[in-house]
Amino acid sequence: MHxxxxxxxxxxxxxxxxxxxxxxxxxxxxDKTKKLVVSVxxxxxxxxxxxxxxxxxxxxxxxxxxxxxxxxxxxNPKYYFVSGAGNKNSFSKVNxxxxxxxxxxxxxxxxxxxxxxxxxxxNKCSFTIVSIGFSKKIIYRNKAKLxxxxxxxxxxxxxxxxxxxxxxxxxxxxxxxDYFIKKYFLPELHLKFxxxxxxxxxxxxxxxxxxxxxxxxxxxxxKLNYTLYLENIPISNNLNGLIKSRRLKKISCxxxxxxxxxxFTASPSKFRIINxxxxxxxxxxxxxxxxxxxxxxxQIIDKKGNKIATNVKGYYHKF
Amino acid sequence: MHxxxxxxxxxxxxxxxxxxxxxxxxxxxxDKTKKLVVSVxxxxxxxxxxxxxxxxxxxxxxxxxxxxxxxxxxxNPKYYFVSGAGNKNSFSKVNxxxxxxxxxxxxxxxxxxxxxxxxxxxNKCSFTIVSIGFSKKIIYRNKAKLxxxxxxxxxxxxxxxxxxxxxxxxxxxxxxxDYFIKKYFLPELHLKFxxxxxxxxxxxxxxxxxxxxxxxxxxxxxKLNYTLYLENIPISNNLNGLIKSRRLKKISCxxxxxxxxxxFTASPSKFRIINxxxxxxxxxxxxxxxxxxxxxxxQIIDKKGNKIATNVKGYYHKF
Numbered sequence: 001m002h003x004x005x006x007x008x009x010x011x012x013x014x015x016x017x018x019x020x021x022x023x024x025x026x027x028x029x030x031d032k033t034k035k036l037v038v039s040v041x042x043x044x045x046x047x048x049x050x051x052x053x054x055x056x057x058x059x060x061x062x063x064x065x066x067x068x069x070x071x072x073x074x075x076n077p078k079y080y081f082v083s084g085a086g087n088k089n090s091f092s093k094v095n096x097x098x099x100x101x102x103x104x105x106x107x108x109x110x111x112x113x114x115x116x117x118x119x120x121x122x123n124k125c126s127f128t129i130v131s132i133g134f135s136k137k138i139i140y141r142n143k144a145k146l147x148x149x150x151x152x153x154x155x156x157x158x159x160x161x162x163x164x165x166x167x168x169x170x171x172x173x174x175x176x177x178d179y180f181i182k183k184y185f186l187p188e189l190h191l192k193f194x195x196x197x198x199x200x201x202x203x204x205x206x207x208x209x210x211x212x213x214x215x216x217x218x219x220x221x222x223k224l225n226y227t228l229y230l231e232n233i234p235i236s237n238n239l240n241g242l243i244k245s246r247r248l249k250k251i252s253c254x255x256x257x258x259x260x261x262x263x264f265t266a267s268p269s270k271f272r273i274i275n276x277x278x279x280x281x282x283x284x285x286x287x288x289x290x291x292x293x294x295x296x297x298x299q300i301i302d303k304k305g306n307k308i309a310t311n312v313k314g315y316y317h318k319f
Numbered sequence: 320m321h322x323x324x325x326x327x328x329x330x331x332x333x334x335x336x337x338x339x340x341x342x343x344x345x346x347x348x349x350d351k352t353k354k355l356v357v358s359v360x361x362x363x364x365x366x367x368x369x370x371x372x373x374x375x376x377x378x379x380x381x382x383x384x385x386x387x388x389x390x391x392x393x394x395n396p397k398y399y400f401v402s403g404a405g406n407k408n409s410f411s412k413v414n415x416x417x418x419x420x421x422x423x424x425x426x427x428x429x430x431x432x433x434x435x436x437x438x439x440x441x442n443k444c445s446f447t448i449v450s451i452g453f454s455k456k457i458i459y460r461n462k463a464k465l466x467x468x469x470x471x472x473x474x475x476x477x478x479x480x481x482x483x484x485x486x487x488x489x490x491x492x493x494x495x496x497d498y499f500i501k502k503y504f505l506p507e508l509h510l511k512f513x514x515x516x517x518x519x520x521x522x523x524x525x526x527x528x529x530x531x532x533x534x535x536x537x538x539x540x541x542k543l544n545y546t547l548y549l550e551n552i553p554i555s556n557n558l559n560g561l562i563k564s565r566r567l568k569k570i571s572c573x574x575x576x577x578x579x580x581x582x583f584t585a586s587p588s589k590f591r592i593i594n595x596x597x598x599x600x601x602x603x604x605x606x607x608x609x610x611x612x613x614x615x616x617x618q619i620i621d622k623k624g625n626k627i628a629t630n631v632k633g634y635y636h637k638f
Contacts, residue, residue: 003438006410010419011433018398018432029400029434036355038434040449042402044441079337081348083361083447091325100329113337114330115348115357118447119322122363128402128437128447130359 004220025221026141027069027205037133039069045125050166052090052125056098057185059127063106064189065208065260066129071189072206072262073138074198079115081130085122110191139264142221143203148265150226150289151274153190155236156211158183160256172242179238187260196277197264204264210257216298218263219291225298228289230308251300251308265291323539344540345460346388346524356452358388364444369485371409371444375417376504378446382425383508384527384579385448390508391525391581392457393517398434400449404441429510458583461540462522467584469545469608470593472509474555475530477502479575491561498557506579515596516583523583529576535617537582538610544617547608549627570619570627584610 007024015024022030029038043062045052052058059082067077082103084091103114115132162184164170165177172180197204205218211233215226233254235243243250266274271287278285292298299307326343334343341349348357362381364371371377378401386396401422403410422433434451481503483489484496491499516523524537530552534545552573554562562569585593590606597604611617619627 006415006438010415011422014419014422014426014433015435018434022435024433024435026435029398031398034353034355034453036353036451038400038449038451040400040402040436040447042404042437042439042447044404044439047440079348079350081357081359081449083359085361085363085445096325096329100333103330103333107333114333114343115337116334116341116343116345117359118361119325120361120363121366122443122445124441124443126404126441126445128359128361130357130400130449132355132357134353 022140028073028075028138030138035134035136037070037073037075037135037138039066039131040128041066041069042128043126052086052095054185055090055095056102059099059102060106061185061187062127062129063103064187066131067110067112068187068189068206068208068260070131070133071191071194072204074194074201074204075133075135075138076191076194077110077112077131077133079132080112081115081117083118083120083128085120085127086125087121087123090125091119110189137198139197139201139204141203141205141218144219144222144224144265144291145202145267146224146291146293147268148202148291149268149271149287150215150228150263150265150291151285151287152207152211152234152261152263153193153283153285154188154259154261155234155239155284156207156259156261157235157239157250157253157256159187159258159260160253161239161242163258176238176242184258187258189260190262190283192281193262193277193283196281197262199277200266200270200274201264202266204262207259207261207263208257210255211259211263212255213257214263218265223294225292225294225296226289227292227296227298228300230300231303232286232288234284234286234288341459347392347394347457349457354453354455356389356392356394356454356457358385358450359447360385360388361447362445371405371414373504374409374414375421378418378421379425380504380506381446381448382422383506385450386429386431387506387508387525387527387579389450389452390510390513391523393513393520393523394452394454394457395510395513396429396431396450396452398451399431400434400436402437402439402447404439404446405444406440406442409444410438429508456517458516458520458523460522460524460537463538463541463543463584463610464521464586465543465610465612466587467521467610468587468590468606469534469547469582469584469610470604470606471526471530471553471580471582472512472602472604473507473578473580474553474558474603475526475578475580476554476558476569476572476575478506478577478579479572480558480561482577495557495561503577506577508579509581509602511600512581512596512602515600516581518596519585519589519593520583521585523581526578526580526582527576529574530578530582531574532576533582537584542613544611544613544615545608546611546615546617547619549619550622551605551607553603553605553607
C-alpha cells in the first residue's frame with residue numbers, strides 16, 4: 001500500500017480539525033498562531049542509508065535531509081532533536097565521538113542547536129530527526145499557479161550516481177568516485193536562499209524522492225500539469241560526462257532523488273528577481289519548465305521538441 | 320556505556336549555548352521565550368514493547384508514555400507526531416485501522432491532535448513519538464529543596480506485573496491477568512492534575528524507569544538524598560495480594576518502571592493544598608518520603624524502622 005494512500009485513508013481524519021497539520025499533505029507541520037514549523041523524519045539502516053560504517057557522513061546526510069524540509073519552505077531551522085537506535089557497535093565510543101564532531105560542524109554551518117532526543121538499544125540502526133523553526137509564513141505545497149515557471153536550485157542526479165558507486169553498481173576512477181560519493185553524503189543546502197524564496201515562490205518542495213515524483217507531489221491536489229524541458233534540467237559536468245560515456249538516460253539520472261535541491265514555481269513576472277537573487281548569492285537556479293492546465297498532459301520535452309517517456313517515478317515507500 | 324554518560328560526554332557540549340535544551344538533562348525541551356515544550360521518544364519492538372501483535376494497545380501505551388513527559392511537568396500536550404517503521408505485516412490494513420482507531424480514542428481522551436510524522440519500511444517495528452505543548456512555565460528536574468516531601472500519584476508496580484504476565488513469567492487467573500495487562504498497556508495519566516502541579520511541586524518526573532531510578536534522576540545534579548517509607552508507597556489491592564501470596568518483595572515490584580505516575584517533591588507547607596487538590600479531582604496522591612541532606616545517605620525504611628537493601632535500579636539503557 002502506498003504511503004499517501006495510508007495517510008489519506010487512516011490518518012487524515014485524525015488531523016481534520018487541526019489546520020496546522022496541513023492535512024498531513026506536506027513535509028512540515030505549521031502552526032501559524034505559534035509561528036511554529038516542525039519536520040519529523042525517520043531513517044533506517046538498509047533503507048535510507050546503506051549501513052553505519054561511516055557514521056560521520058551518515059549523520060550529516062540525515063540531518064541535512066531533515067532541515068532541508070524547512071529550508072525549502074522559506075524557514076530557517078533553529079532546533080533539532082536526534083533519536084538514535086543502535087547497538088554497541090553503532091554507538092561505540094569512536095562512533096559517538098564521530099557523531100558528536102559531525103553534529104558540531106553541522107550546527108555551525110546551518111546555525112542550528114541540538115535540543116534533545118533519545119538513545120535506545122536496537123540491533124538495527126535507525127534515527128529519527130526532528131527539526132524545528134519559527135516563521136510567520138511558509139511556502140506551502142499545492143499552491144502552483146497556471147503558467148508558473150518551474151525552477152530548481154543546484155544540480156540534480158549526482159547523488160544518485162554516488163549511491164550507485166557506494167553499492168558497487170558503478171565502477172569509476174577515484175576522482176569521480178570521491179566526487180559523487182561526496183555529493184551523495186553531503187548535499188549542499190541553500191540556507192541563504194531560504195528567506196528570499198518567500199519573495200517569489202508560489203509553492204516549493206525539496207527533491208528527496210526524485211524530480212518527477214516531487215514535482216507531482218508539489219501539485220498533487222491541484223488540477224494542473226507540467227511541461228519540463230530536459231535540456232534545461234541542470235546537471236554537473238561530471239554527470240554529463242558519465243551520461244555520454246555510459247549512454248545513461250539523463251531523465252532517469254535526475255529522477256532518483258536524494259538531491260535535496262529546492263524545486264519551486266513562480267510567476268513569469270518574477271524571472272528577473274529570481275535571476276538577480278541567484279546571482280547575488282552565488283547560487284545556481286535553473287528554469288526547467290512550466291505549469292500547464294489539466295487538459296495538457298504532463299510531459300517532458302527533449303531538445304528536438306519530442307516528448308520522452310515518463311515512466312520514472314522516483315522513490316516511494318510501499319507496504 | 321550508560322545513557323547519561325553518553326549524553327554528558329558527547330552531546331551536552333552541542334547544546335551548551337542553548338538554555339532551552341535544559342543541558343539535555345530532562346525529558347523535555349523548553350523554550351521559555353516561545354513557550355514551547357517538546358518531548359521526543361523512540362520505542363523499539365523487542366525492547367520497549369514485546370511485539371506488535373496488539374497494535375491497538377501498543378500504540379496507546381507508547382503515545383501515553385510520550386505525553387506523560389509533558390503532563391508530569393505541568394504542561395498540557397497539544398500536538399503529537401508519529402513516525403512509524405515497520406513491514407507489511409505490522410502495517411497491514413487491519414493493523415492500520417486499529418492504529419487509527421486507537422489514536423482517535425487517545426486524541427479525545429487527552430485532547431491532543433495528530434500533526435504529522437513519517438511511515439518507513441523496516442523489518443523491525445519501531446515508533447518515534449514527538450509530543451508538543453505550550454506553556455509559560457514548566458516544572459524542572461533537579462529543583463528539589465531540602466526537607467521537601469516526596470509524593471507520587473496513583474499506584475506503582477501493577478505495570479511491572481502486567482509485563483511479567485505477558486512474558487509468561489507469572490501465571491495468574493484470568494481476572495488478575497486481565498487486570499495487570501490492562502495496567503501495563505493503559506497507564507492512567509492525570510491530565511486534570513497537570514495544571515495544578517504548578518501550584519505546589521518544586522520538581523517532578525514521570526516514573527518510566529522505576530521509582531528509585533527516577534527519584535535518583537530527579538535529584539541527580541543536586542547535593543541531596545532521600546528517605547522513602549516502604550509502607551507509604553502506594554500499591555493496588557491486587558498487587559498487595561500477589562506480594563503476600565507469592566512472597567514478592569514490594570520494593571522490587573515498585574522499582575521496575577512503566578508506571579507513568581507522577582513523582583514530585585513539595586514543601587511540607589503544601590501538604591494541605593496537595594491533599595485538597597487530590598480529593599477534589601479524585602486522584603490518589605501519596606506522601607512517600609522526604610528529601611534529606613547529602614550527608615544522610617539515601618535510604619528506604621520499612622515499617623519496623625529498619626533500612627532495606629536498595630540494589631534496585633530500575634531500567635537503564637546501556638550500550
